Amino acid sequence: MATIQPVKGTRDFYPEDLAFRRWLYEHIRTVSESHGYQEFDGPFIERLELYAAKSSEELVKEQSFVFADRGGDMVALRPELTLSLARMVAQRSKSLPQPIRWWSFGPFWRYERPQKGRSREFFQWNIDLVGVESPQADAEIASIGAAFFRAVGLGPRIIRILVNDRRLAERQLEQAGIPARLWPGVFKLIDRRDKLSAAAWSAYALETGLDAGQLSSLQHILEDTEAWRTSPEMVAFFAAAEALGSSEYLAYDPTVIRGLDYYTGTVFEARDTAGEHRAILGGGRYDNLVADVGGERLPGTGFAMGDVVLGLVLASAAALPTLRTSPSVxxxxxxxxxxxxxxxxxxxxxxxxxxxxxxxxxxxxxxxxxxxxxxxxxxxxxxxxxxxxxxxxxxxxxxxxxxxxxxxxxxxxxxxxxxxxx
RNA sequence: GUGGCUGUGGCUCAAUGGUAGAGCGCCACACUGUGGAUGUGGACGUUGCGGGUUCGAGCCCCGUCAGCCACCCCA
Structure with missing residues (x-):
């Protein structure tokens, strides 16, 4: 009998697979709770307009499972959690004790072509600190990521969390005489730097609208690994990280920008130092998001980590746990x-x-x-x-x-x- | 959405256009009350699907579906 094919991009969780997911969940829970974070969750489907124009146009228009419900409302299987979080916080911003420290682990869906490290249905750890504007809050969030990596046996020689600050980057672009209207294009350009050859990248830069002088300035910016010292936020961030014991995982990287539109300050992503895999987690500061979904202005910072890439990284590092699937003794x-x-x-x-x-x-x-x-x-x-x-x-x-x-x-x-x- | 590669027992893979095989796994027995090791034997296939070329197709051609990889984007 021919078996019916599973839906493209989904994964079956046989007991050994679920044992791994549970192992992951337990480490995530332990690390999150050790920092005082409360577990929460949002709905798996949301109205499409929640995401429209607030995460990334492509993420919503091209990469979400979107459909009309029987009443004709457009809904989406959640492609990310941060907007649900912002919505939930906005609904109760007057009554929730602040700062809000919340974490979650659950399924998400993105309609894209599956490939290595990328599936259409995946699990994601989200952790957020809302109501605090300080760089120390960003440092706490990034340090939780570091604590998690340490807990699952991925040391700082294997994983690095690369940090930048959009406020710093924007200041640098301004000083280089690059007009603000070009910044979105320039951010995309920065993001592509390690994917293109030097010549192709320069050509692409000129297409973006930069002149030769601006391009040269941009190249200097991207090579200046000490620029963080000119940013009070970055200096405070790294000082707090030092106190939190996560310094060896963290490094300033002027080429890290992040794709989502709602980030306003600190941005970071974790990569394997071998450069073999995609970003393991990504996050940053989003100070306008709660206001964008109709709440009062509330600053926030957080990150998301997917289970797929993490599994690949653990496998590469020979750090996958051996787990029993039978509970019987x-x-x-x-x-x-x-x-x-x-x-x-x-x-x-x-x-x-x-x-x-x-x-x-x-x-x-x-x-x-x-x-x-x-x-x-x-x-x-x-x-x-x-x-x-x-x-x-x-x-x-x-x-x-x-x-x-x-x-x-x-x-x-x-x-x-x-x-x-x- | 664009491009590339690949579809053969449960798994990993062989097979100059000429009889579909191996290893692992599985089952049985040696050992009828003791797993893992060893040996012997055994079961398991419309070669993804549909069409075409040919005396003859797993192999060549066309289509289709699926998987993988890259781009795009991102966890």
Whole structure:
């Protein structure tokens, strides 16, 4: 029978895949909560107008799953969370205690061609600090990213968080005599710098409307790795990061600009230092966003990290965890029809004792049952054959060590806990 | 949306236009009450789909679908 194809760009989460996602979620939760952030979530569908002209024109027009609901309203599967967050904050800006520290982990959808590190349905960690304008708030957010990388075993030699500030960049462009109307094009130009050859990039720059002098100034700006010292915000940012212990992950990079239109200040992205993968996370300061969705003006800062690229980076760094997919710590064998009843009772006793226990659901050869336990990584097999039933005992086999003991049923829970080292 | 590459057992891949194979995995047995190791044997295929060329197509041609990769954009 031909199987029906899954929807393009979606992923199936088999137990081992879900185990990884859960592992990720647990690290994200731990790091977020250790900084006092509260978990929240928004709806998976929003009205299209929430996104229109506030994130990026292409993101909304070309890369969102958009459809009319039965009432004729245009809605979108959420392509990002920040606007839902802004909307939720705007709705309760008078009553929510501020500053607001919120995090979330959930699914997002973008209608684009799937490729390496990019799928149409992906999971994303969002973390935001709203109501604070200080560079220290930006430093806290970036440092949470660093703390996460440290927690999952990705050290500063593998990951770097590259930081810039749009306010600084705009000042530099102004000083270079580049008129403000060219800035959007110039930002795009900066973004493309490492994708084009030097000659092609220069040609593209002239097309953007820069003259030779402005281009030369721009090149100086992009090579000046000390320019952050002229920015009070950047200086304060790096000082706070130092205190937060994340300095070794952070570096000023004048070529980082970020594509989303709503960023107003600090911007940053995490990359693997080998340059093998896409950006792992991206974020920055968005001081007008809450006002843009109808609230009072509230500054905010935050980032988003997708699960797909992170998985690739972990794989490259040989840092993927090995995870058990079966929750069972003990398999109760099903020797034959004469012992079935006793096996079921034993299994239920083990559960009552707090152990995750499963029962082989049909009588069968013991080798087969042990092999099953072995393949699932179940550490203990409780063997209950006619001999054991008659003696009122049972045999416990610890599969990783091959050790085997005999005990009474009353002792079983304790003995199993000893075997698995609890 | 544009371009490139690739579709063959469950997986990874072979097969000068001439009999569809291997390794891994799976199953059985050796070992009928002990998994992993070893050996022996076994099952599993309309070669993505549709058409064309040919005496003959997994291979060549056209179409189509899917996957991957790059561009675009971005997590």
């Amino acid at each position: 003990v398999l109760v064998t099903n020797f034959d029809t004469t012992t079935q009843q006793a096996s079921l009772i034993l299994c239920q006793t083990l559960r009552a004792g707090g152990l995750q226990a499963e029962w082989y659901p049909e009588p069968g050869r013991i080798p087969r049952q042990l092999k099953y336990a072995d393949r699932l990584g179940i550490p203990v097999a409780a063997i209950l054959g006619p001999d054991e039933v008659q003696a009122g005992k049972l045999t416990l086999k610890h599969l990783p060590s091959g050790r085997q003991i005999t005990c009474t049923q009353a002792e079983a829970v304790l003995r199993i806990q000893e075997l698995i080292g609890h």
